[in-house]
Amino acid sequence: MSASAAPKIEVLRVSKQFGDAAAAPVLRDVDLACAENEFVCLLGRSGCGKTTLLNIIAGLVPPTAGEVRVDGEVVTGPGRGKGMVFQQNALFPWLSARGNVEFGARRSGLDKAGAGRVADELLDLVGLRDYGARYPGELSGGMQQRVAIARALALDPQILLMDEPFGALDEITRLDMQAELLRVWSSRRKTVVFVTHSIMEALALGDRIVVMGGGSIAAIHDVGLERPRSRSDPALLRLHDTIWQGLH
């Protein structure tokens, strides 16, 4: 990314309060800019407001104050330009894996034949070519998340918002999925905002790591390491310690 280019996503002094004005704000004056094709990780403890911020960027939840801009335009609602991968169980259980991906492709404006082709292509990309006919209930958690990623990609959004997409997975599957996501991301560049509460996951994936705490941004770290990253790289481990200490 070039620092001079206009940001793809701008979060401008966003605050969020649920309920009445007496309630403690969940987000306070959050400012954040993501460059085009940047991979940004949102990191923080449970309950610090990561999902809320992501939902506001997605346009699913309105901010109490401030605004979000995408390509300079204020976000007023959800839309096809911003694909979302939820923490879990967001696949349509009445559609097969292929049907789910096709659904996304149809929404991007493709006709039935085109959507079918895209669905096959994407199922292939996430390694589920042979599972297209299965229903979500017949797939493992990891497979479901891969289908969900394929469905979000089928929309061909410029922005991909991911809310702890691998949070429910076992460590081994999780590492595989991280590698897979990076492969997908490098083949079809997108601006990614990826929520996680795993420091290691953020270090493996992100161009930048945005650490949240107490409803605002506590720190932003540039990772600046080549991918694929080794988990034993001393530079990465140093950054891990810095982030860890910053959280206390």
Added chain:
Amino acid sequence: MNPRAANALLGAAGILLTLGAWELVARSGIVSQSVFPAPFHALATGLAKVPLADLGGHVWISLQRIALGFAAGALLGVGLAVAGGWYRTFGNLVRPVVELLRPIPPLAWIPMAIVWFGLGEPSKVFVIFLGAFFPVLTNTWKGMANIDPTLLRAGQTMGLSGPELLLKVAIPATLPDIATGLRIGWGLAFGVLVAAELIAAESGLGYLIMNARQLGEVEVIILGILVIGAANLVTDNLLARVLARWLNRSSEGSLP
């Protein structure tokens, strides 16, 4: 053998065992056969008194009434519940009326139905309609209220909103509950019909039983009762199959 066939076989065995035990008790002479006739004897005698063609006619007319009332109840029940579950203001407007009318047993409406519609077909169909309507309505409503919000959000992030979101996400998500409501509604329609026919009819299975009582034909009563049970069993099974196919595999095993 696959588990489904095994279950069907087990079910058939259960029915045969019950009939066998009944037959044994009845033949042992503990109770008089004129009060408690043996089932196979009753079926044979009953069929001699009511020829198969007549019996078929009663079944047919009963099924027609049930189908009509059920169809009306299902359509209106699903329609009202989907609208009430989706459009909150409308839902809040309608809900109290529904809650007020729901606990009234459909049979309590029979006198009113006769006043409104006379003794003919419409009054019976109306009572069946009531029997089917409420379970379909409440189950569908419950389903609409319990849609996983993540599914709706997923739909929204794919650019869906308004009626399109309702049609493509909310209703498909509610189908398992609609199917449950339809099954329960069908069963109630059946029960309500026979009761309605007991009171005011010249044909149908309820009439057959009531008429036999007046003639003192215990065997025909038993024949009628068994046919009602069998007709419900068969049609409910058919409905379950149709619904299962219609639901795809998304809700396998969720039907009662």
